[in-house]
Amino acid sequence: MAPINKDPFRYSKSKDGNPDIFKGLVQAGATQAIKIGEYCYFNGTYWTPVTAVAHGRYMLAISKEEQKVAGRAELTAIRYIDFYSLHPADVFEVAINAARSLAVGDTFTLTASDSQKLTYGAGDYAVAINESCSHYPQEEDTTIRNQSVAFVTHNPQNTFWGLKRSLDVRKGRRVISSAGNITLIETDCYGGTIVLITSTGTVTVPPVKSGMDFLVISTTAAAVHVDPDDDDQIRLTGAQLTAGNKLTSNSAAGDAVRLFAEDADGFCAIIMQGAWTDGS
16 A cells, blocks of 8 residues: 555653654655655665565654655755654554454564554564553453554664663663672673673672673683572573572683573573583
8 A cells, every 4th residue: 555644643651742753864755755654764874664574673763744756845855854753652553454452562563565554463573562452341341342553652672762862772781890809789780781800700699689681701711700699599501500509610711601580599591601510
């Protein structure tokens, strides 16, 4: 279906109620026309309408302004036009590929043949998520009404807002470097922090908390130990070590291990470089 001018923005849950908007560079209309309401992706130079499901892995936005094929030069030339940045608080009404009884949290991918439509895809990489329950029964009933549109918010991992304006998504990895022993505090252990150890030493880890995730890397040929709290275990190659037992590297430069909080009992060691053993 050919795209039409249809603004999908419905409301924002932000304090001022206004959507987040930015100026994006587009090609001349004779090369690439854009209708209001099209999903667009950034191709490295210009914003252009999506034509493939795989474009969901790029930085996405929705056009708020039309780029015409012909007409006044200021409406057709290479220029900056308004786009919705797809802030998580902004809600859009978007057509879906097939009517269904949508549940809150249902996920969607792009639709290759239609830049103004989403495709339901349970288990697929999600660019948008259904957030409305207005079609749920209001009385004693369990039948959710079918509908051909979804009220969605967007995945900040692949939106202009998430990749350009959000420190939550763009914060990257924190790096902590230490020569010798270091005692981590709780806030060191989130977000995939990288702990670089530049000489023989022990990384002392605080009591496990949900969401902890960090990497330890040895930059020199020296033994490195990762010592958990006395009550915490580390799962190494599938088996849990005795509570309080530490991991010990093979004393090679580049030895590395990633630990994440498995449960309230301790950590799981994964993606190991080099041989790590029970250091007791």
